[in-house]
Amino acid sequence: MCGVARNKRWTHWHATGFYNVHTMKNRNAWIRGEIEAWQREGLIPSALADCLLARYPVTAPGSRSALQIGFAVLGALLIGGGIILLLAHNWADLSRPMRTAIALAPLLMAQILALFGAARGWIAAGWREGVGVFWTLSIGAAVALVSQIYHLSGSYDSFMLTWVLLALPVVYVMRSAIAATLYLAGVLSWCASVIEEEWPIALGVWPMIAAVVPFLLRASRRGVFTPGLALMRWAVTVAVIAAVSMTLAGEMTGLWVPLFGTLFSLFWLVDERFLRHAPSWRHRPMRIAGTAGFVLWALILTFEWPWREIAHAESVWMNSEARVVAAGAALLAMMGVAMVLLIGARTRLSGPDWIPAAGFLAIFAAYAGVAQVGADSLVPLSFSALVFAQGLLVVMRAMRRESMSGVNAGLALLAAVLGLRFFDSDLPLVARGLAFVAIGSAFLAANAVLSRRLRRRA
Amino acid sequence: MNRKSTALIVLIAVVQLAVPAVMIRARERTLREGQSFRFACEPVDPYDAFRGRYIRIAVDTQRVPWTDHEPNTRRSRAMYAILETGGDGYARVASVTNRRPSDAAFVRAKIWALDPASGEAQVRLPIDRFYLPDHEAPEAERAYMRSLSGGSRAADVVVRVRNGDLVVEDLLIEGTPIRVFLRRPPPDSPEAFEGAR
Numbered sequence: 001m002c003g004v005a006r007n008k009r010w011t012h013w014h015a016t017g018f019y020n021v022h023t024m025k026n027r028n029a030w031i032r033g034e035i036e037a038w039q040r041e042g043l044i045p046s047a048l049a050d051c052l053l054a055r056y057p058v059t060a061p062g063s064r065s066a067l068q069i070g071f072a073v074l075g076a077l078l079i080g081g082g083i084i085l086l087l088a089h090n091w092a093d094l095s096r097p098m099r100t101a102i103a104l105a106p107l108l109m110a111q112i113l114a115l116f117g118a119a120r121g122w123i124a125a126g127w128r129e130g131v132g133v134f135w136t137l138s139i140g141a142a143v144a145l146v147s148q149i150y151h152l153s154g155s156y157d158s159f160m161l162t163w164v165l166l167a168l169p170v171v172y173v174m175r176s177a178i179a180a181t182l183y184l185a186g187v188l189s190w191c192a193s194v195i196e197e198e199w200p201i202a203l204g205v206w207p208m209i210a211a212v213v214p215f216l217l218r219a220s221r222r223g224v225f226t227p228g229l230a231l232m233r234w235a236v237t238v239a240v241i242a243a244v245s246m247t248l249a250g251e252m253t254g255l256w257v258p259l260f261g262t263l264f265s266l267f268w269l270v271d272e273r274f275l276r277h278a279p280s281w282r283h284r285p286m287r288i289a290g291t292a293g294f295v296l297w298a299l300i301l302t303f304e305w306p307w308r309e310i311a312h313a314e315s316v317w318m319n320s321e322a323r324v325v326a327a328g329a330a331l332l333a334m335m336g337v338a339m340v341l342l343i344g345a346r347t348r349l350s351g352p353d354w355i356p357a358a359g360f361l362a363i364f365a366a367y368a369g370v371a372q373v374g375a376d377s378l379v380p381l382s383f384s385a386l387v388f389a390q391g392l393l394v395v396m397r398a399m400r401r402e403s404m405s406g407v408n409a410g411l412a413l414l415a416a417v418l419g420l421r422f423f424d425s426d427l428p429l430v431a432r433g434l435a436f437v438a439i440g441s442a443f444l445a446a447n448a449v450l451s452r453r454l455r456r457r458a
Numbered sequence: 459m460n461r462k463s464t465a466l467i468v469l470i471a472v473v474q475l476a477v478p479a480v481m482i483r484a485r486e487r488t489l490r491e492g493q494s495f496r497f498a499c500e501p502v503d504p505y506d507a508f509r510g511r512y513i514r515i516a517v518d519t520q521r522v523p524w525t526d527h528e529p530n531t532r533r534s535r536a537m538y539a540i541l542e543t544g545g546d547g548y549a550r551v552a553s554v555t556n557r558r559p560s561d562a563a564f565v566r567a568k569i570w571a572l573d574p575a576s577g578e579a580q581v582r583l584p585i586d587r588f589y590l591p592d593h594e595a596p597e598a599e600r601a602y603m604r605s606l607s608g609g610s611r612a613a614d615v616v617v618r619v620r621n622g623d624l625v626v627e628d629l630l631i632e633g634t635p636i637r638v639f640l641r642r643p644p645p646d647s648p649e650a651f652e653g654a655r
Contacts, residue, residue, distance in 0.1 A: 070465050104475065115468070146481050150482075150485040152587075174461070
């Protein structure tokens with residue numbers, strides 16, 4: 001009996017095509033199939049299945065498979081876009097019922113394709129992504145064309161909202177990362193169109209972005225790292241940065257300083273919590289955005305102008321009190337989540353990790369101090385020291401690990417902070433000159449030492 | 459086939475089809491049963507990436523009494539605009555109210571401007587576009603401009619109104635439906651000259 005079930009499963013994996021590329025080459029695909037079958041048959045609980053699946057990740061498919069997905073998505077995009085353009089032409093010579101039927105036909109076709117695929121058990125990524133993209137575009141085409149046929153008053157935001165809300169289930173039903181990326185682009189476009197007139201309504205961007213997060217979390221927990229999911233992780237990262245910029249950062253003068261500082265730390269910590277086992281950096285946009293963003297932020301805070309802006313914030317309230325309170329509450333909530341993640345990650349952090357992970361606390365302390373007491377030249381100076389320390393710690397760790405790129409990244413950080421101070425007129429020329437000679441020499445020496453060490457080992 | 463996923467796809471499909479279906483049903487009913495009004499308007503020709511070319515219709519609405527006005531009302535709040543037809547045959551907004559009228563033709567509309575002191579409001583009616591095939595929209599704008607330079611009352615928009623719902627029925631240039639007007643030969647063409655004889 002078990003043997004029959006096993007054979008059926010093998011046949012199933014072959015028929016789906018999703019694992020075909022890997023069945024012979026990659027034992028992970030085989031063991032993942034087994035684990036999912038055990039879970040379905042009730043032999044193991046889903047929590048254990050998630051743990052086991054995370055142990056055997058699905059890494060990026062081979063180039064042939066990626067090419068197939070790319071062609072499927074490109075085909076769906078072209079067909080969907082072409083249908084929108086064809087229908088947008090406005091076939092006014094046809095009767096209204098005929099035009100209405102034509103407007104709904106692509107949507108109906110996409111739904112039938114999805115049902116057909118589900119009936120046949122087709123779960124190949126190319127199929128899911130292609131149908132997902134076509135389905136998403138056909139929803140937009142249907143809503144747009146009904147508006148065209150009845151000359152409906154054209155508010156872009158209500159059109160976009162209807163589209164994205166109807167498209168969200170497609171992400172989950174088709175498990176389509178590209179459909180999710182299109183959905184996020186639509187959500188941001190809606191938010192940008194509504195933010196000027198209706199700020200409270202524009203806050204809806206947050207639950208709308210959050211709506212795709214369970215999809216990503218499940219994939220991360222199960223160790224699924226495909227190119228589509230990598231794209232979606234990048235899309236979520238960009239969407240969060242854009243949503244913070246649009247809905248929160250402008251609510252009070254100077255609030256952007258702790259807000260983005262906390263956001264970048266939060267990115268870093270979320271990646272540390274959920275994606276530290278990712279097979280490559282392209283699957284870790286939050287780590288990249290968190291690290292680069294935090295460094296950029298710390299460098300900006302080595303100047304005096306942000307602190308002067310914060311010190312004079314009281315005289316330039318930009319919005320109503322309710323909006324400022326809401327933005328402040330959002331900042332505190334973000335800091336709360338970051339604190340919880342930081343406590344959870346504290347045993348895993350080493351030297352230079354602490355600065356992007358816990359740096360939001362330093363930024364908030366400086367922000368609160370300057371807002372209360374006023375700007376002081378010690379504050380930007382202490383951020384210069386922070387970036388300098390970060391550079392040194394990165395260099396030291398890279399030397400220990402014998403990583404040439406790590407050493408150069410650390411030295412680049414040191415050079416950046418010194419370069420910025422080069423333009424400060426209040427530091428003596430001799431001091432600046434000596435510092436530059438020192439960092440240049442360090443670049444050369446570190447590279448020479450490391451090269452010799454690596455050559456000797458080779 | 460997984461019964462759960464099939465049921466889910468069917469449910470989503472029904473919801474996705476229901477939204478345009480509801481839009482279609484309401485507009486068809488308004489077109490069939492609604493009261494007809496004609497507004498004077500000024501059309502120009504822009505483009506919508508998703509919906510194609512259309513004639514943008516600007517309907518001039520005046521400040522009118524707001525019968526039950528409330529202070530601190532948001533500018534974009536939806537209200538009910540009561541319509542009436544003037545002696546010249548053109549429709550206009552007679553007044554606005556917060557409560558749904560029971561015995562007059564009305565449209566749901568957003569407030570455009572407010573004057574709390576006088577209790578007057580100006581509304582934005584949901585009449586702003588008339589879609590045309592892409593080659594006809596620029597021609598329609600040119601026809602309107604020609605007609606305007608001829609000194610005639612150039613463009614009117616005919617709408618149907620029912621239970622607060624408004625659907626644009628047709629756009630008229632010199633009293634003729636726009637698509638019929640566009641098929642006429644230009645006034646300086648030999649065909650038009652022959653026709654005049």
